[in-house]
Amino acid sequence: MLPPTIRSPCARSGGGHRGALGERAAPAAVGRTAADADLAGGRNGDRGRRGSGAAPVARRSGGGSRPATARRRRDGPSAPPRRPRRVRPAADPAPPPVDDNGRKWSDAKGWGGKPPGPGSAVRITDKVVLDTDARIGSLLIDTGGSLVFAKDRSLTLESGGNVEVRGTLALAPDQAHTHTLRFPDIDERRFRGGGTTVVDSDTGLWVTGQGYLRLDGAPRTAWVRAAADLKAGDTTLRLAAAPDGWQPGDELAVTPTARPTPSPSPPPTTW
Known part of the structure; x- marks a missing residue:
């Protein structure tokens, strides 16, 4: 050696x-x-x-x-390849803090004497807190601006046109309340599609540029097993555990959990 x-x-x-x-x-x-x-x-x-x-x-x-020579021959066997370096994915950045200390939507002074109403094209460049139900024609939250729903009450904002978020839009209620953003006048027959370009006829919620959207839903049980086998026509379901967050009016989907019975193979064809 x-x-x-x-x-x-x-x-x-x-x-x-x-x-x-x-x-x-x-x-x-x-x-x-x-x-x-x-x-x-x-x-x-x-x-x-x-x-x-x-x-x-x-x-x-x-x-x-x-x-023995001073350098490796060119036609000799090459060195074994190095193992690729394992790169850990970077952690998601922390969401920016939500500032709920802006001016109130209901304050007429902040709107020049009158809060916006149905048909109004609203543009927000500062910090605004929605503290009352409202209906508008469209909404643009510009870069540096924010609209935060007050978390201590249930609120609904209706828009007849697009809501575009370039700044911050936050719906983060307490557990006892609900925040709703609704588009009551959507006509799907006018939908054209524009990729990442905002289209007036495609009414909906758009988050563009460096926009930040925060939507906090209420915690609830995603699924639970039945306590006994279910039969067609049953009107009462007994569950193995009490679900959290289920409310009257919720829609439930019942799916099978047993393995499906394989279909019998057809007899071989002989000639």
Whole structure:
């Protein structure tokens, strides 16, 4: 076995001299690993030419010798590929804080003497808190502006046209209240589609640019198992556990949990 490092004596012009492990030699010119020594030179012969001098020879315990060169041959086996570095995904940035200390929607002074009403095209550039139900024609929350629904009451905002959010829109009520954004005059027959471009006829909620939308829903049980098998025509469902957040008027979907019975294979056709 070769040592970790092979120290190669310098080659002299006009005829070199060979050095072996354990022999006295001139100061080393390069450091070589055992793997590099095995890759260098041919398998037959004890000497390799480099310029006008002879390459040093390293003896192996198993007999024979191979010339050691100062660099790896181009046609030798390549080094094993490095394992790709594992990159951890960056954590989602924390949402910006919601400022609910803006002026009140119901304050007429903030609107120049009269709050907006049905048909009004509203543009918000400052911080506004919706503290009463309202109906408008359209709404644009510009960059730097915000509309925050008051969290201590149930509120509804109706818009006959688009609501575009370039700033901040937050509906985050307490558990005892509900916030609603409604578009009562939508006509789906006018829908054209414009990709990321706001289209007046495609009435709805648009979040564009650096806009931030926060919608906090009430916690509720997503699904629960039935306490017993259900049959077609049952009008009462017994559940294995009491659900949280279910309200009268909610729609329920009943799905099977047993494995489906495979259909019998048709008999083979013979000719």
